[in-house]
Amino acid sequence: MQPKLWSPLSDEYKPPTLLYRNVQLEKMLNYATHPLPSNMFGQGDKGLGKTLTARIFSDEVEARGIGKCYYVKWQRKLTSTLKDLNDNYTLKIRGYTLSTAEICHAIINQTDKNDLCCLIIDEPQNAYSWKDVDRAIFDFYEHFLGQRKFCLIMLSQVRFLTLSQYFAPDTMSRLRLKPILFPSYDAPEIVEIVKQRLQYMLEPNQYDEQALPILAKHVRRIGGDIREALDILEIAVKEANNKLIMEDMISAIEQGKDRWWKTELASLPPHWAFLLYLSALETFERNETMTTQPRVMHQYNRTAKEKGFDPLGRRMVYYAFNKLAEKGYFSQELKGKGRQRITELTLDESDRNHIIRAGKEIEWEFALSQVQT
Ligand SMILES: Nc1ncnc2c1ncn2[C@@H]1O[C@H](COP(=O)(O)OP(=O)(O)OP(=O)(O)O)[C@@H](O)[C@H]1O
Ligand SMILES: [Mg+2]
Numbered sequence: 001m002q003p004k005l006w007s008p009l010s011d012e013y014k015p016p017t018l019l020y021r022n023v024q025l026e027k028m029l030n031y032a033t034h035p036l037p038s039n040m041f042g043q044g045d046k047g048l049g050k051t052l053t054a055r056i057f058s059d060e061v062e063a064r065g066i067g068k069c070y071y072v073k074w075q076r077k078l079t080s081t082l083k084d085l086n087d088n089y090t091l092k093i094r095g096y097t098l099s100t101a102e103i104c105h106a107i108i109n110q111t112d113k114n115d116l117c118c119l120i121i122d123e124p125q126n127a128y129s130w131k132d133v134d135r136a137i138f139d140f141y142e143h144f145l146g147q148r149k150f151c152l153i154m155l156s157q158v159r160f161l162t163l164s165q166y167f168a169p170d171t172m173s174r175l176r177l178k179p180i181l182f183p184s185y186d187a188p189e190i191v192e193i194v195k196q197r198l199q200y201m202l203e204p205n206q207y208d209e210q211a212l213p214i215l216a217k218h219v220r221r222i223g224g225d226i227r228e229a230l231d232i233l234e235i236a237v238k239e240a241n242n243k244l245i246m247e248d249m250i251s252a253i254e255q256g257k258d259r260w261w262k263t264e265l266a267s268l269p270p271h272w273a274f275l276l277y278l279s280a281l282e283t284f285e286r287n288e289t290m291t292t293q294p295r296v297m298h299q300y301n302r303t304a305k306e307k308g309f310d311p312l313g314r315r316m317v318y319y320a321f322n323k324l325a326e327k328g329y330f331s332q333e334l335k336g337k338g339r340q341r342i343t344e345l346t347l348d349e350s351d352r353n354h355i356i357r358a359g360k361e362i363e364w365e366f367a368l369s370q371v372q373t
Contacts, residue, residue, distance in 0.1 A: 205243070
């Protein structure tokens with residue numbers, strides 16, 4: 001099916017009304033417009049609206065004439081990050097003199113005395129080294145001091161409570177970052193967000209609203225990532241004929257799951273991913289959704305011998321099982337008593353099939369031989 005517009009599915013699209021993030025937006029505006037603005041740290045998992053909310057915040061700051069926002073997504077290198085700021089806001093600093101000091105200087109020249117200058121740093125965890133981020137934000141803070149009202153907003157998937165690992169005590173005590181939390185959306189919220197996009201893409205009679213809750217349920221299960229919801233929606237719209245119906249959505253979700261598991265397996269430490277894959281294979285071969293830790297462990301050690309890679313030690317394997325269970329990939333249950341005690345692993349049947357499909361595409365020998373155990 002060809003919709004009126006594809007753009008509402010893109011990451012750059014700005015919906016006319018921000019849904020379910022008004023608390024965060026208001027908080028940001030309150031902190032920023034206070035006579036002594038606070039610095040902020042927006043924390044939330046991927047696809048939960050941090051960047052979108054910050055973009056709408058910027059528009060609002062400028063629309064209200066409070067000042068100007070400078071948004072930058074952190075690159076691996078500080079120089080690339082500064083270059084992006086320089087280019088995107090035409091700061092006109094010559095390449096070879098590019099530094100945080102020069103950026104501040106140019107921003108000060110570009111703004112008025114009473115303006116609020118707000119620097120939004122997205123994804124600082126992309127930096128090659130946190131030391132770079134630490135030094136840069138400290139410098140920004142120092143250079144604006146006494147020149148402009150300044151507020152720094154960082155947005156990241158990193159936990160607020162772990163920040164002291166990354167920033168020097170001096171930076172932490174100067175910046176006094178205030179947390180802004182972006183919790184996961186629940187299923188009804190996901191339905192409304194998706195519906196908002198569909199309104200701009202299709203006529204009301206071109207989609208069956210009944211197909212949205214199953215999409216929301218799936219997205220909720222994987223953490224509420226709206227980007228994933230929109231990607232699946234795109235597949236569903238492409239597959240639909242005259243009207244987007246339940247079957248289109250089910251098939252799109254299945255394809256979305258395949259892709260999701262592929263990236264998920266690839267992002268896990270290779271031995272953990274392999275243990276998960278073996279657990280799925282074990283249950284599949286028995287035509288069940290349940291296996292046990294010793295069985296998987298046995299397979300793991302046998303394959304290690306066969307393929308000639310170093311297996312993880314026993315304790316590390318147990319640790320991996322616990323971590324995988326924590327992520328919800330399977331559930332663990334201790335059964336039996338005394339020496340008969342055994343931990344059972346239970347996988348969701350659909351997950352099991354997707355894990356196997358995704359796992360078959362990985363070159364395990366290569367992946368496992370690359371890591372030191
Ligand atoms: N509350 C919302 N209303 C409408 N669209 C939303 C909402 N939250 C997220 N989205 C959409 O979901 C996608 C991802 O959102 P966004 O880029 O803001 O996530 P993020 O929290 O910055 O994720 P990441 O940590 O991966 O950068 C975007 O297309 C965005 O428009
Ligand atoms: Mg983002």
